[in-house]
Amino acid sequence: MTLRDLQPEACADLDAAYARAIEILDPDLLAVVIDRISVLVTGARPQCSPRSERERAVCAVIDQELIDVAGLDDDVVREAAAHFPDGHFADVVMAAYVIEARTRLQVASTALLGGFE
Amino acid sequence: MSRATRVPIGDDGRPVGRDAELVRLLATYQDTVMRSTYVDPVTTELVRLRCARQHDCRICQSLRLVDARDDGATDDVTDQIDHYETSGLSERHKVALRLVDAVIWRPSDMTDELVNEAHEHFTDAELSELLLDITKWSTQKIHVTLGTDGTDRVPLDEHGIALLAFDESGAARVRHV
Numbered sequence: 503m504t505l506r507d508l509q510p511e512a513c514a515d516l517d518a519a520y521a522r523a524i525e526i527l528d529p530d531l532l533a534v535v536i537d538r539i540s541v542l543v544t545g546a547r548p549q550c551s552p553r554s555e556r557e558r559a560v561c562a563v564i565d566q567e568l569i570d571v572a573g574l575d576d577d578v579v580r581e582a583a584a585h586f587p588d589g590h591f592a593d594v595v596m597a598a599y600v601i602e603a604r605t606r607l608q609v610a611s612t613a614l615l616g617g618f619e
Numbered sequence: 620m621s622r623a624t625r626v627p628i629g630d631d632g633r634p635v636g637r638d639a640e641l642v643r644l645l646a647t648y649q650d651t652v653m654r655s656t657y658v659d660p661v662t663t664e665l666v667r668l669r670c671a672r673q674h675d676c677r678i679c680q681s682l683r684l685v686d687a688r689d690d691g692a693t694d695d696v697t698d699q700i701d702h703y704e705t706s707g708l709s710e711r712h713k714v715a716l717r718l719v720d721a722v723i724w725r726p727s728d729m730t731d732e733l734v735n736e737a738h739e740h741f742t743d744a745e746l747s748e749l750l751l752d753i754t755k756w757s758t759q760k761i762h763v764t765l766g767t768d769g770t771d772r773v774p775l776d777e778h779g780i781a782l783l784a785f786d787e788s789g790a791a792r793v794r795h796v
Contacts, residue, residue, distance in 0.1 A: 503743055505747055505750065505751075508743060508744055508747035509655065509747045509748070509751055511651050512648060512651045512652050512655070512751050515644070515647050515648040515651045516648050516754075518644050518647070518648075519641065519644040519645050519647075519648050522638070522640055522641045522644050523641060526638050526641060543725070543726065543727065544726075544727050545725075545727045545728075563764065567760055567764050571674050571675070571760045571763045571764060572673075572674055572675035572763065574763070574764060576622070576623045576625055576766065579625040579626075579764060579765070579766065580625055583625060583626050586636070588636055589626070589627055589634070589635035589636025590636040590638075591626055591636070592626055592634035592635070592636055592637045592765055593636060593637060593638045593641065595761055595764050595765060596637065596638070596641055596642070596645065596761050597638075597641065599757075599758065599760055599761050600641070600645060603754040603757065603758075606722055606723075606726050606753075606754065607750055607751075607754060609726040609727050609729075610721070610722045610726040610729065610750050611747075611750060613726065613729045613734055614718075614729075614734055614737055614738075614746050614750070615743055615746060615747060
């Protein structure tokens with residue numbers, strides 16, 4: 503059985519959060535965030551790279567968050583947050599986590615169960 | 620570790636600029652996950668604390684799940700999490716903690732041996748809940764990243780501990796020991 507067969511309500515709720523997460527990130531930043539998550543969680547080859555200082559700063563946070571969040575430096579996060587003067591950096595972190603969680607579930611449920619879907 | 624708040628905080632004590640709809644949807648997901656009851660409370664607590672310690676979430680490390688304490692997850696048991704492979708924990712609990720490590724570090728590297736162990740000790744329903752639990756507890760990564768995982772608003776006792784429970788809706792309730 504798949505994860506969705508076993509946990510239909512939770513998977514539907516995660517789908518809804520995922521849809522909102524990809525909706526609130528601008529397309530260029532979304533593409534880079536999804537790529538970093540795919541590379542570091544699934545071992546996929548990189549498909550794109552950050553093209554602006556803002557994207558590079560966000561990737562520095564996302565990469566460390568994915569590898570070892572406890573090792574994140576205050577300065578690395580603050581540098582990325584400074585590119586979002588309206589305060590929406592918290593949204594970026596939250597959206598990236600939702601995408602990360604769904605990606606980890608897809609990989610782990612494929613190994614342990616009949617997949618995600 | 621010492622960790623400063625890294626983003627602007629509003630009057631409500633939370634980061635400013637958060638998308639209310641995403642906050643609501645992520646909370647809904649977490650509540651739904653917490654309503655699943657295939658896994659026993661002690662295993663759930665060991666998994667929760669492993670996530671908390673690996674991610675160094677200060678709030679989560681300060682909490683103890685009430686149901687699990689009632690069922691035997693004493694400090695003597697939870698103190699074994701950090702060195703679980705050489706601990707006296709049961710094989711079922713060791714397998715659960717190996718699953719945590721695999722999922723939060725590199726799930727694509729999960730070995731066939733671990734997959735076989737998982738099916739030996741857990742049903743598919745239990746495994747589905749363990750996977751969801753790991754993602755629920757790991758939402759702490761958001762707070763650790765933003766530096767908002769401080770315990771200043773947690774009602775800690777003299778040992779730095781507070782109690783955690785979940786109501787019928789799956790919502791968390793934290794109280795003094």
